[in-house]
Amino acid sequence: MTNETMFVDLGLRNWKAGTDRVDKFFAAQSEGELQRELAPGKNRLIYVWGHLTAVNDALFPLLGFGPRLHPEMDAMFITNPDRSVETILSGAEVKRCWTEINESLWERFQALTPAQWLERHMSVSEADFAREPHRNRFNVLLNRMGHTAEHLGQAVLVEARK
Amino acid sequence: MTNETMFVDLGLRNWKAGTDRVDKFFAAQSEGELQRELAPGKNRLIYVWGHLTAVNDALFPLLGFGPRLHPEMDAMFITNPDRSVETILSGAEVKRCWTEINESLWERFQALTPAQWLERHMSVSEADFAREPHRNRFNVLLNRMGHTAEHLGQAVLVEARK
Numbered sequence: 516m517t518n519e520t521m522f523v524d525l526g527l528r529n530w531k532a533g534t535d536r537v538d539k540f541f542a543a544q545s546e547g548e549l550q551r552e553l554a555p556g557k558n559r560l561i562y563v564w565g566h567l568t569a570v571n572d573a574l575f576p577l578l579g580f581g582p583r584l585h586p587e588m589d590a591m592f593i594t595n596p597d598r599s600v601e602t603i604l605s606g607a608e609v610k611r612c613w614t615e616i617n618e619s620l621w622e623r624f625q626a627l628t629p630a631q632w633l634e635r636h637m638s639v640s641e642a643d644f645a646r647e648p649h650r651n652r653f654n655v656l657l658n659r660m661g662h663t664a665e666h667l668g669q670a671v672l673v674e675a676r677k
Numbered sequence: 678m679t680n681e682t683m684f685v686d687l688g689l690r691n692w693k694a695g696t697d698r699v700d701k702f703f704a705a706q707s708e709g710e711l712q713r714e715l716a717p718g719k720n721r722l723i724y725v726w727g728h729l730t731a732v733n734d735a736l737f738p739l740l741g742f743g744p745r746l747h748p749e750m751d752a753m754f755i756t757n758p759d760r761s762v763e764t765i766l767s768g769a770e771v772k773r774c775w776t777e778i779n780e781s782l783w784e785r786f787q788a789l790t791p792a793q794w795l796e797r798h799m800s801v802s803e804a805d806f807a808r809e810p811h812r813n814r815f816n817v818l819l820n821r822m823g824h825t826a827e828h829l830g831q832a833v834l835v836e837a838r839k
Contacts, residue, residue: 516810518791522684525811529819554838629680648678649687657691660819661826668827669834676716 519629526632526656527624533663534617537567540670542610549606553669558597560673561606563666565592568613570662571620577636578652580623585612627652681791688794688818689786695825696779699729702832704772711768715831720759722835723768725828727754730775732824733782739798740814742785747774789814 516524541549541564549561558566569588575581591603604612632653635644644650678686703711703726711723720728731750737743753765766774794815797806806812 518681518795519684521795521810521813522681522688522791522815525813525816525819526684528811528816529823533823554834557834557837629684633680633683648683649690651683651687653684654687654690657687657819657822660823661691661695664823664826665830665833668830671827672716672719672831672834675719 517629523627523629523632523653526653530624530656530660531621533660533667537564537663537667538613538617540667540674541606541613544606546606551673553673560670561603561609562592562597563670564606564613565604565609567663567666568609568616569593570659572612572616574620574655574659575623577638577655578623579634579637580620584616584619588612624656632656679791685789685791685794685815688815692786692818692822693783695822695829699726699825699829700775700779702829702836703768703775706768708768713835715835722832723765723771724754724759725832726768726775727766727771729825729828730771730778731755732821734774734778736782736817736821737785739800739817740785741796741799742782746778746781750774786818794818 541560544560549564550559552559553563565588569585569592572583572585572588573593575583588604591600633648633651635641635648635650636652636655639647639650703722706722711726712721714721715725727750731747731754734745734747734750735755737745750766753762795810795813797803797810797812798814798817801809801812
């Protein structure tokens with residue numbers, strides 16, 4: 516394994532570990548438990564799980580993998596706050612999307628070479644990327660790992676209040 | 678910049694961004710606000726900040742940088758739960774340690790070559806490392822970024838309850 520391959524491997528290991536922790540936590544919640552709030556009046560667990568799912572789904576276009584698998588999740592879990600959309604997915608439905616999206620992302624991730632990980636993401640222009648070469652796929656991966664970890668930390672806290 | 682240098686740079690950028698967010702959040706809290714709990718009966722913000730500081734301090738020996746700067750923080754913020762130690766550091770004291778530790782870590786981080794980032798950390802034996810080469814410094818960096826993000830997510834939630 517070359518050094519650059521090892522760096523990619525480490526990123527993917529940590530991505531996978533974070534995703535697995537989210538999976539383990541949320542999949543163990545009943546539909547009723549998923550209605551619990553992070554704090555009084557704040558987002559419910561179902562919203563957090565849907566949010567993490569929708570954010571991962573948005574990686575398809577952002578990383579140049581093609582169209583999103585579940586663009587309908589945006590209105591429910593990203594662009595609108597919790598409880599403002601009449602009907603959102605159930606826990607079982609979010610779980611199905613979560614698994615589908617992450618399995619597909621994982622395949623895409625594993626197919627990228629180190630050099631491809633360092634190519635620009637799709638929200639930065641070629642001109643800007645020439646000046647700021649850190650705005651690449653691997654940077655997005657690391658950034659999203661942090662985003663997922665922040666929300667998982669909040670969700671775990673709800674469980675600790677039981 | 679070579680590919681392997683870029684991977685290190687991305688790790689460091691994300692480490693720095695996470696550390697800066699912690700800094701910004703906690704430094705803005707008064708001593709009184711740092712007494713707020715993550716949830717009723719749970720850890721106080723001051724404990725979380727001290728915990729993140731002590732965990733970063735533990736990186737010195739773990740990454741082979743030498744002895745810890747503040748080993749006395751362990752008993753206050755890692756090995757014992759919140760409120761079980763009679764006297765802990767004030768917010769001002771934690772802030773001083775946090776800044777000192779992170780500035781020193783940052784210098785060490787920037788001095789490492791990509792190959793050095795892929796060397797074993799000090800909690801794994803040479804024999805185990807030969808079989809599991811991912812147990813290296815960079816893996817520790819990514820892992821701790823997730824740990825910090827989880828706790829920051831929890832802390833931010835306290836602020837949202839104000």
